[in-house]
Amino acid sequence: VNISFFTEFSFIDFIKKNAPTLEGTEIVGIGDDCAVLPYNNTHQLIVTTDSLVENVHFLKNKVSAFDIGYKSIAVNLSDIAAMGGNPLAIFLSLSYPANLKKQWLEEFMQGVFSLNIPLMGGDTTSSESDIFISVTALGTIKKGKAKLRSMGKNGDILCTTGYLGASGLGLEKLLENKKSIFINDHLRPRAHLEEGHFLARFKDVHAMMDISDGLASDLKHICRQSNLSASIDIDKLPIPKGMRGKKSPISYALESGEDYCLLLSMSSHSFKKISSSFEKKFGRPLYPIGTLLEGKGEIEYFKDNNKQDIQFYGYEHFKK
């Protein structure tokens, strides 16, 4: 669930204030990666919706139909991962112009199928010109085990389950028609489902979300919903080697988004144990990048222990 604002007023605040909602303990509505709803005696249902729009999220002449199909599912699975859940089924809504080729549609669907999540329904309609893709993913999580953005605690270590910035540089190279090993990071993001599922078992893992809009933007959600501030150590950002583009590697890491690894907070005293256990399972450690602190939602950036007088912004969708 990623409600952005495309007008000056805060559309999501209006929706949150006025929408009829389900009430109850353990129910989560708008504002987290997934909604959490009742399911059965042992599990809760988690639900997320994410859209991809032609000329906003992708350019048809730059990205293959297969990759678009793949990504439309992967970004939803990433929201399931962010709760620590397991995917159950997907539903696909697809609108496309009448002149779209059969081959494009088949390759798109092969991309959708390639993640091997049951496709249980959907809707296809025509559109005037652009392709609209909306996917709803259902998943399950053990009762009370969902990791919410609001669960961060004062003093928590912030860490990620993967590198940052590769997708943003890959997009830049793609748009410049250049070759780069980072393009694949942009086209084929991997939802960190196993990582999320693994981390959800630890009581000392608190807040968790996926990095879709860029760390600088996404971390604000954890801060605001946990009523905390954060400090980030720029030198510790896990940035892949060999990143060379128009911007600094740090800028890609903080602002570009679409990395789709997980951002989480955990008790500092448990970091060593959990990271070592994580590394045993996944062959790489968790990357500590900062700390949650008392405060009112501010994020401060440090380099060599010096506060940086800069402001980073989140991902802006591609604009023609």
Next chain:
Amino acid sequence: VNISFFTEFSFIDFIKKNAPTLEGTEIVGIGDDCAVLPYNNTHQLIVTTDSLVENVHFLKNKVSAFDIGYKSIAVNLSDIAAMGGNPLAIFLSLSYPANLKKQWLEEFMQGVFSLNIPLMGGDTTSSESDIFISVTALGTIKKGKAKLRSMGKNGDILCTTGYLGASGLGLEKLLENKKSIFINDHLRPRAHLEEGHFLARFKDVHAMMDISDGLASDLKHICRQSNLSASIDIDKLPIPKGMRGKKSPISYALESGEDYCLLLSMSSHSFKKISSSFEKKFGRPLYPIGTLLEGKGEIEYFKDNNKQDIQFYGYEHFKK
């Protein structure tokens, strides 16, 4: 779930053949009004997705934002009604151009909220020009009680829970800028949730679906999925009084669609009892319109017991 074909090849057949699906008794995937999934000890989860696209399903200068919001939810609730289920929550995906007015968005959301179904999540993104709305509705139904399109039986009476054709005439009048009492039928379709829920209790009610594309088109689904043919008695079609437009009232009733009442089949020996019980509750009878017969999916139309040599087609979305 209403997968249509907008290219010459059968896109849905390709999807059905290749999609990974959940397997199991009582699980229903693509091809019915809702998917049916496991839920808890007593109930199953039903899920449907339906989209509305600007300039395909609605014209922004002809229909109010409130009405579009209302309808985007109502058409999904109609799919829940068609299974005999109860709505649980909705998820809204909305893409719109940056220049869309705040007032339009607020009125649209008021229309969404007006049906009083919990809105538990969604996604808003920008689009280049057109508004794209996709809604996923979740509901529940008692285990094994979902009424499927495939459940029709040879000899069943076909009937509807409401009038046919009003919405189609209303759309015509709307596009002609004329006043008509039928315009409201087009703008504010009522999902027959209570009717569906009531009818689902009867074992002798077999197949059920909602009428969205027009009886002539929708009935084909019941015939094909039940491996039966059907005969329709044109004189018995429940057509509102006072319908005057460019086409014959029968043509609106069979072809126009968007009536969103229910089409169902039931054992002929139970019709009198169930219809009388239905009338006691809802103040109007069920309208018998024909019969399911042995055959290979053909629909034959009769008038005064004479077979009509005509072919009716389903609804085509508005084209500029």
